[in-house]
Amino acid sequence: xxxxxxxxxxxxxxxxxxxxxxxxxxxxxxxxxxxxxxxxxxxxxxxxxxxxxxxxxxxxxxxxxxxxxxxxxxxxxxxxxxxxxxxxxxxxxxxxxxxxxxxxxxx
Amino acid sequence: xxxxxxxxxxxxxxxxxxxxxxxxxxxxxxxxxxxxxxxxxxxxxxxxxxxxxxxxxxxxxxxxxxxxxxxxxxxxxxxxxxxxxxxxxxxxxxxxxxxxxxxxxxxxxxxxxxxxxxxxxxxxx
Numbered sequence: 001x002x003x004x005x006x007x008x009x010x011x012x013x014x015x016x017x018x019x020x021x022x023x024x025x026x027x028x029x030x031x032x033x034x035x036x037x038x039x040x041x042x043x044x045x046x047x048x049x050x051x052x053x054x055x056x057x058x059x060x061x062x063x064x065x066x067x068x069x070x071x072x073x074x075x076x077x078x079x080x081x082x083x084x085x086x087x088x089x090x091x092x093x094x095x096x097x098x099x100x101x102x103x104x105x106x107x
Numbered sequence: 108x109x110x111x112x113x114x115x116x117x118x119x120x121x122x123x124x125x126x127x128x129x130x131x132x133x134x135x136x137x138x139x140x141x142x143x144x145x146x147x148x149x150x151x152x153x154x155x156x157x158x159x160x161x162x163x164x165x166x167x168x169x170x171x172x173x174x175x176x177x178x179x180x181x182x183x184x185x186x187x188x189x190x191x192x193x194x195x196x197x198x199x200x201x202x203x204x205x206x207x208x209x210x211x212x213x214x215x216x217x218x219x220x221x222x223x224x225x226x227x228x229x230x231x232x
């Protein structure tokens with residue numbers, strides 16, 4: 001099983017700031033099969049990024065994904081009020097597993 | 108509106124059974140793999156099970172193998188999860204999700220591009 005470790009656990013930022021979220025895999029993720037989701041309280045997750053770098057339909061271009069070996073990053077260029085939420089990474093290079101999440105909160 | 112709607116959650120005692128259902132609308136349901144993903148209260152996400160378009164291939168997380176059964180009815184755009192021998196650790200919100208596949212060394216895996224709002228299953232005496 002591939003274990004995904006997300007950091008930091010909580011990110012305290014202000015609207016307009018840049019957010020950088022990390023997801024580290026315990027082993028190589030085949031074919032860059034990594035996705036990112038956003039979840040707000042009481043809501044279902046929403047797909048943001050798949051294939052490590054591809055934005056899902058309707059996702060603003062302030063969201064971007066990148067990869068370096070077993071390290072994956074979700075960047076939000078300028079935080080909007082609606083971006084404060086919990087973010088999860090998920091690998092699908094083997095049986096699906098999720099990271100523990102990063103909460104982006106208002107500072 | 109493209110959506111998934113779950114139903115069937117509730118409170119059950121340990122060892123009992125429960126059947127969850129999900130109905131999809133406004134998309135071509137039969138061409139997609141479909142999945143269940145759960146989230147224990149205050150915790151992260153856990154993939155539970157996935158079923159192929161024709162229902163002939165099913166995959167499960169180890170913790171539910173032999174207890175849970177995923178099935179589908181393409182004529183009704185529906186997905187089900189039969190949960191037997193429920194345990195306290197199965198307590199969670201269960202989400203129905205549309206699955207998009209990736210293929211590595213002849214093994215499928217999935218990410219999830221459409222989610223329902225979830226249904227809460229509570230296992231407690």
